[in-house]
Amino acid sequence: MSNITIFSAKKIITMNNYLPEATHVAVRDGKVLGVGSLDQLAGWGDYSLDEQFSEKVLLPGFVEGHCHAMEGGVWNYVYVGYQDRYDPNGKLWKGAANLDAVIERLKQEEAKLQGSDKPLYAWGFDPIYFDAERMSVEHIDQVSTTRPILVLHSNGHLLNVNSVVLSLAGISKDTDVFGVIKNANNEPTGELMEMAAKYMAYKVAGNPFLGGTSEANVRNFAKAATNAGVTTATDLFANFDDATMAAFDAVASDENFPLRILPAMNTLDLPFEQGIAAVQAAQQKSTDKVIYGLCKVMTDGSIQGYTARMRWPGYYDGAANGLWNMPPEQLTQLVIEYHKAGLHLHIHTNGDEATQVMIDAITKANTLFPRTGHRHTLQHCQMADEAQFVQMSEQGICANLFANHIYFWGDQHYGITMGPDRATRMNACATAQRCGVPFAIHSDAPVTPLGPLFTAWCAVNRVTESGKVLGEKEKIDPPTALRAITLGAAYTIKMDHLVGSIEPGKHADFAVLDDDPLQVDPMALKDIHIWGTVVAGKAYPAASKHE
Numbered sequence: 001m002s003n004i005t006i007f008s009a010k011k012i013i014t015m016n017n018y019l020p021e022a023t024h025v026a027v028r029d030g031k032v033l034g035v036g037s038l039d040q041l042a043g044w045g046d047y048s049l050d051e052q053f054s055e056k057v058l059l060p061g062f063v064e065g066h067c068h069a070m071e072g073g074v075w076n077y078v079y080v081g082y083q084d085r086y087d088p089n090g091k092l093w094k095g096a097a098n099l100d101a102v103i104e105r106l107k108q109e110e111a112k113l114q115g116s117d118k119p120l121y122a123w124g125f126d127p128i129y130f131d132a133e134r135m136s137v138e139h140i141d142q143v144s145t146t147r148p149i150l151v152l153h154s155n156g157h158l159l160n161v162n163s164v165v166l167s168l169a170g171i172s173k174d175t176d177v178f179g180v181i182k183n184a185n186n187e188p189t190g191e192l193m194e195m196a197a198k199y200m201a202y203k204v205a206g207n208p209f210l211g212g213t214s215e216a217n218v219r220n221f222a223k224a225a226t227n228a229g230v231t232t233a234t235d236l237f238a239n240f241d242d243a244t245m246a247a248f249d250a251v252a253s254d255e256n257f258p259l260r261i262l263p264a265m266n267t268l269d270l271p272f273e274q275g276i277a278a279v280q281a282a283q284q285k286s287t288d289k290v291i292y293g294l295c296k297v298m299t300d301g302s303i304q305g306y307t308a309r310m311r312w313p314g315y316y317d318g319a320a321n322g323l324w325n326m327p328p329e330q331l332t333q334l335v336i337e338y339h340k341a342g343l344h345l346h347i348h349t350n351g352d353e354a355t356q357v358m359i360d361a362i363t364k365a366n367t368l369f370p371r372t373g374h375r376h377t378l379q380h381c382q383m384a385d386e387a388q389f390v391q392m393s394e395q396g397i398c399a400n401l402f403a404n405h406i407y408f409w410g411d412q413h414y415g416i417t418m419g420p421d422r423a424t425r426m427n428a429c430a431t432a433q434r435c436g437v438p439f440a441i442h443s444d445a446p447v448t449p450l451g452p453l454f455t456a457w458c459a460v461n462r463v464t465e466s467g468k469v470l471g472e473k474e475k476i477d478p479p480t481a482l483r484a485i486t487l488g489a490a491y492t493i494k495m496d497h498l499v500g501s502i503e504p505g506k507h508a509d510f511a512v513l514d515d516d517p518l519q520v521d522p523m524a525l526k527d528i529h530i531w532g533t534v535v536a537g538k539a540y541p542a543a544s545k546h547e
Helices: 038-044 099-112 137-141 163-169 194-205 215-227 242-252 272-283 328-340 352-368 386-395 404-417 429-434 452-461 478-484 487-492 522-527
Strands: 004-013 021-028 031-036 048-050 057-060 062-064 120-125 149-153 158-161 180-182 188-193 230-238 260-266 294-298 344-349 377-380 398-401 439-441 510-513 530-535 538-541
Touching: 004 038, 021 038, 031 038, 057 062, 062 452, 062 487, 099 120, 099 137, 099 149, 137 158, 137 163, 137 188, 149 163, 149 194, 158 163, 158 194, 163 188, 163 194, 188 194, 215 230, 215 242, 215 260, 215 530, 230 294, 230 510, 230 530, 242 260, 260 272, 272 328, 294 328, 328 344, 328 352, 344 352, 352 377, 352 386, 386 398, 386 429, 398 429, 398 487, 404 452, 429 439, 429 478, 439 452, 439 478, 439 487, 452 478, 452 522, 478 487, 478 522
Parallel strands: 004 048, 004 057, 062 230, 120 149, 230 260, 260 294, 294 344, 344 377, 377 398, 398 439
Antiparallel strands: 004 021, 021 031, 057 510, 149 158, 158 188, 180 188, 510 530, 530 538
């Protein structure tokens, strides 16, 4: 029996400049052997013809350059987000339309836990949709004053807790920790911003969100990826603890695991020398399915959570500037040390002040220790202006822009956080392209749903949830958006020699679609049905959606 399989398709969009379209692709040993017509590929020798996708459209498997494996684990806990969401098994979870609905959902979950002393964990909360009302300790104490309750915001940068957690963590009016929010009477409100404050709660009540990586959760993450046509994805804030490493070890050599994962080590929790050594040691364990080497740096926080660091004139509604997760001087030294060690940095910058600090840090690092092709990537990079993109181009810095924000929070950025003029430049794909900055676009799942076609739709149409077009001049065309979720994203993670296009020698990883994204109306991009994926030549169907 031949070990060559030739897949036929209605159309294959290769993302190759020299052969952009084809009808057949030959696969051997999990890699692309050739692309073209059946007659052209027959010359490779005996083959078996797989016609299951003859009426489908094949693209390179989508590459999600900024998401988190916690997308596979958060669904173990109650969802209290504003929008409806589908879980990795295709089940629809309805959104909570106001704060009362959030509290009611927490009460329903608390009733299920009666008879146990387990903490109650919830996720997806976002008060920016509820006018000026914030969740307080008094709200959550309506649910329980005896059980620890943690409610993670959708952005991942803020956490609300009840009085039980405050007491266990020793958080009081005398607590002097940056990010512990207090009311007019200097009493903690139960809202905790960014890492230092949140970790006080996690220490006493657990952290199942980032601290709950297990083999089951990683496999669930792969299901979510398959549903979205994703074959390569990052876990862009991974703790390299024993449990997490064991979870990745369990899938690293599994030929039937339908995803390639790149865990990016959280650099903020370890001394520089120790963190560098941990990444270098992990690199020796890389396989085709789990690839180590990325390093994540957290600078500021979330725009809609008011923890992003903004340049003058600051927030449109006059809110105080955001928080640093590490002092800028220390962040700069971190960049220099990891750059010097030859490692690849992916740096969270939401606000334009944070972006400038990190551009300057990379410039200094590359001046002290010159490196070509470092591909350090500013993640989110939402408020960068043209001058900053020019600097990024000069320094060889990539950008991975958070296009989904235009839809999910564009109205709020226009009216509350950034104002009309600056909101139109958010996630400026067209400017990045014009300035020659290599760029990708992303979902940051589970912050927003994992779905590169939806992300492409956001970048192409720039439509907010209310239907407003936010930044007409920053729209990109569908071919450019498709590149950003395939070869462009692959470039930012230094995987473009293996994934991102369908050409000989690369992994035989494909997204299988019902329609051609280059032919449908641009407003229909997000509605294209995804059959599933092919990874290393093996087909994996998506889960069926249901309520």
